Amino acid sequence: MVAVLSAPTHAFLHPGWMEEYHDRGYTVLRGVFSPAEIADLRRCFDRAYAEGLTHHTSWRHQNRVFWLGEHPRIGRYVSGCQWQSWVDPLLDRVRAELYRRLGAFLNEYRKPENQQRGAPRPKDSEVFLLLAFLMRVARHHHNGRPRSRAFLDFLRAQYPPEALGAPEAPRIIAP
Numbered sequence: 001m002v003a004v005l006s007a008p009t010h011a012f013l014h015p016g017w018m019e020e021y022h023d024r025g026y027t028v029l030r031g032v033f034s035p036a037e038i039a040d041l042r043r044c045f046d047r048a049y050a051e052g053l054t055h056h057t058s059w060r061h062q063n064r065v066f067w068l069g070e071h072p073r074i075g076r077y078v079s080g081c082q083w084q085s086w087v088d089p090l091l092d093r094v095r096a097e098l099y100r101r102l103g104a105f106l107n108e109y110r111k112p113e114n115q116q117r118g119a120p121r122p123k124d125s126e127v128f129l130l131l132a133f134l135m136r137v138a139r140h141h142h143n144g145r146p147r148s149r150a151f152l153d154f155l156r157a158q159y160p161p162e163a164l165g166a167p168e169a170p171r172i173i174a175p
Contacts, residue, residue, distance in 0.1 A: 014030070017029075040090060041090070041091075041094065044084070044088050044090050044091050047088070048078075048081050048084045048088070049078050051066070052066035052068060052078035052081055053068075053076060053077075053078060055068065063082065063083045063086070064081075064082065064083045064084075064086055064087070065080075065081060065082040065083070066078055066080075066081045067079045067080045067081070
């Protein structure tokens with residue numbers, strides 16, 4: 001078994017990744033895993049798939065889940081699973097390393113933002129809640145395309161600038 005994610009660089013980010021993300025809503029990251037790491041992960045996924053097929057129907061134990069389906073041509077299949085890293089040491093190391101790398105990448109990405117003085121940066125939890133809210137709204141008001149004009153027009157109609165009112169003046173509270 002090879003070391004998981006042995007190259008700690010962001011080499012998988014090609015020069016136009018940000019533009020691609022803004023244009024398409026996603027970017028393809030190539031080279032995140034080496035061929036040997038892919039082979040190890042493939043074995044883990046094959047074991048998980050085989051374990052899923054041992055269950056009669058979709059199965060859940062605590063947070064661990066296997067979703068099974070039935071297809072007229074291929075028969076039973078595992079459509080997904082959750083929390084395999086609880087039972088597979090390699091997947092657990094991959095999970096931990098990906099979180100560590102994502103955090104390092106975000107910190108590097110935020111460096112210019114952190115150097116600006118005077119502008120408070122929102123908390124990660126606040127940004128997450130806003131994104132979750134926007135995703136829920138987007139599910140109900142869109143034309144099937146991500147970042148569609150219909151969704152943006154809906155947001156503008158729901159939250160016009162004049163409805164927000166004037167910003168509150170800064171206050172100093174002294175004891």
